[in-house]
Each structure stands twice: as structure tokens, then as C-alpha cells.
Amino acid sequence: MNINDLKYFVLLADKHSFTAVANHFSITQPSVTYAIKRLEKHFGASLIIRDQSHKTVTLTSAGTTLYLAAQKILAEYNFAQSEITLQTEQKITIGLPPIIATYYADQISYLLLSHHLIEHVQTLEEGSINLLDKVNLGQLDMALIGAPSEPKGLKDVKIQKINSYPFVLISADKQAPDELSFKDLDKQNFILLNESFVHHAVFNELSEKYQIHPTVSYQTSNLALLKNLVRQHGGMSFITPLALNDNDADLKQINLTDPDIPTFNVYAISRLQANPLTDEIEQLLNTLH
The missing domain is CATH 3.40.190.10 (Periplasmic binding protein-like II)
Structure with missing residues (x-):
């Protein structure tokens, strides 16, 4: 089964239009049609109902089941792809909220320079909530975030409290x-x-x-x-x-x-299965004060 076939199918279920799917992926409409046929052959069931008069598409019962499963499969696939890409690169991305960056930028730069790691690091500046989501989704190796309490419900993420400040x-x-x-x-x-x-x-x-x-x-x-x-x-x-x-x-x-x-607590968060450089840089960030 081709992962692209699932991508086309999920977007078709969302857009209800072969034309919209073809335009989004810059492919021909027959390519989308063949992808759906391959899936139907693979699962041995009709997945869509085409309304020729209105040129729209609806899902069958089997199609709805596959749609729900395919969303999870694609999410896991994208996570794995991001994870593998970061593991094979000798760079890591650190997220820094503007307020934390204002205070800690000089310390972080000094630590990275003194340990010859500065060329392996790129930074992303966003708010803590956005950065937390990106680490959790595998789009960032690590981040310093501010939060009133330790974040919960994260997947394969390590958390270390750095410091606390009043609002x-x-x-x-x-x-x-x-x-x-x-x-x-x-x-x-x-x-x-x-x-x-x-x-x-x-x-x-x-x-x-x-x-x-x-x-x-x-x-x-x-x-x-x-x-x-x-x-x-x-x-x-x-x-x-x-x-x-x-x-x-x-x-x-x-x-x-x-x-x-509540207090504004600074946490270093990093993914457990990230780039090998992450552990070394995390140890440095834990010395921040």
C-alpha cells in the first residue's frame, strides 16, 4: 500500500472533489482515481460514492473507517519522518520564547561557543505554547518554555525545571x-x-x-x-x-x-529519541541560572 494513496484519500474525504485533490498535490485527476481504486482493491471494499450530477464525493461505511484510521497512520508516519530526519542531521533546533530568549540568549550562546556546538544549533523563536506543541509533535528537538506548572500529557518528552520567576x-x-x-x-x-x-x-x-x-x-x-x-x-x-x-x-x-x-517556571523540554547532540546540549542548558 502506497502512503501517497492514503494522503490522496484523506484529502478527497475532506474536500469531496477529485479536482481539488489533484490541484493540491499537482497531479492529474486519473492519478487520484487510480489511487482510490488501488485502496479499494487492497481492502476489498468500496470506499467512496461519486455523485456525478453534483461532482461531489461521499464516503461509504468502509471509507469512513479507513478515513479515521488513515488520519492516525499519516500522523504517525509524519512524526517518524521528522524523527528520522533530525536523527540523521548533525543539527538540532532549539525553540526559545522571546521573553526567555531576552534573558538567556547570552548565556546560551556562551555555553554553545565554549563547547564548540554553536554551528550545530539553529533556533526558533515563538511563544511557549506553540513551542511545546512542536516538541510534542516531533517538529523540534528541544525548547525552553515558560509555564505556571510542569506540562502534562506529552509523548516521549523529557522535562527539566530550570528556574522560577514571579509574574x-x-x-x-x-x-x-x-x-x-x-x-x-x-x-x-x-x-x-x-x-x-x-x-x-x-x-x-x-x-x-x-x-x-x-x-x-x-x-x-x-x-x-x-x-x-x-x-x-x-x-x-x-x-x-x-x-x-x-x-x-x-x-x-x-x-x-x-x-x-502562580509563578513563571522555565522548563527545558526535549524529545527522548532525538538527535544525539540533544543530550549534550540539554546538560548545558540545565546549568542556566
Whole structure:
């Protein structure tokens, strides 16, 4: 059985059109037809019903069974393909969220340079939630992520906690108090990191917990833009001290006094069956502080 036949069949079930499948894979319609016939011969059952009048396709009962199974087969196939490709390459990809990269970039670069590994590493910068998904799906060798608690439900992934930091508020108002309770933030204007960052989820959970309704005027994945918007338009943001550097002295950090505010924990996560270089680099990342 040809793996491409399954790919054509799954897309045909989704699109209900031989033309759409042919165009997507840049093949001829007869090629799609022959692929479906091969599958039907292999399984000894009709898989589709063609409506010539409307030029659409529906699945038979057997076709529905194969469609559900084929989705799992293709997912496993793609995972294995990514895994094997990464194992045969002498490069690994490390995911870094912008906030963690801001704080740890110099340390990571020094460690990789001093151990002659810098040329074997490429980095990907995205939010922690996206990076976590990519490691879990086999699209990344490893990542540093931020999360309020250790991620659960991951497949063949090793997790090591690096450090913990508080969530804080920032404001351009130098007269703002040094401390606030989260429940005092009702109706306060906020500029936030978007949903690909754990900050967004924690902020929403706390707002619901304390039954307050802050006003979110803007969301972004760009940390520098977020801080500039706070400077220019006022309001506050919900971040961690990791996001602040020497150039942010004009922004006031406001500590949260609530005892049950979760912490921003930094975890090194890596796949168990990844590139041989991963273990060596993971040991280096575990020395970060």
C-alpha cells in the first residue's frame, strides 16, 4: 500500500472533489482515481460514492473507517519522518520564547561557543505554547518554555525545571504603587502578550478567579512593541522580570501581593529519541541560572 494513496484519500474525504485533490498535490485527476481504486482493491471494499450530477464525493461505511484510521497512520508516519530526519542531521533546533530568549540568549550562546556546538544549533523563536506543541509533535528537538506548572500529557518528552520567576505588572507611570493585588485591577487598561504565550492564559485565569474585568486594548507577540505601547499609551502589562532589561528603566515594575499567584517556571523540554547532540546540549542548558 502506497502512503501517497492514503494522503490522496484523506484529502478527497475532506474536500469531496477529485479536482481539488489533484490541484493540491499537482497531479492529474486519473492519478487520484487510480489511487482510490488501488485502496479499494487492497481492502476489498468500496470506499467512496461519486455523485456525478453534483461532482461531489461521499464516503461509504468502509471509507469512513479507513478515513479515521488513515488520519492516525499519516500522523504517525509524519512524526517518524521528522524523527528520522533530525536523527540523521548533525543539527538540532532549539525553540526559545522571546521573553526567555531576552534573558538567556547570552548565556546560551556562551555555553554553545565554549563547547564548540554553536554551528550545530539553529533556533526558533515563538511563544511557549506553540513551542511545546512542536516538541510534542516531533517538529523540534528541544525548547525552553515558560509555564505556571510542569506540562502534562506529552509523548516521549523529557522535562527539566530550570528556574522560577514571579509574574509582575509594568507601567510607565512612575507614581504607580510598588505593589498591587490582582483583584484591584478591575477595569484597568492592559496591553498583553497574545494567546501563544502562557501569560495570556494565566491572566485570564486570574481575572476569572477574582471576578474582575480588565480592559485589554491590544495583544501582540512582539515584546518590544508591547513595552513601547505601554510607554506611549499608558496602561499596564502582565509579564515577568525576565522581559525587562537595562533599557527598560523607565518602566516601573509592580509586584503582585496575592499569595496564590502562580509563578513563571522555565522548563527545558526535549524529545527522548532525538538527535544525539540533544543530550549534550540539554546538560548545558540545565546549568542556566
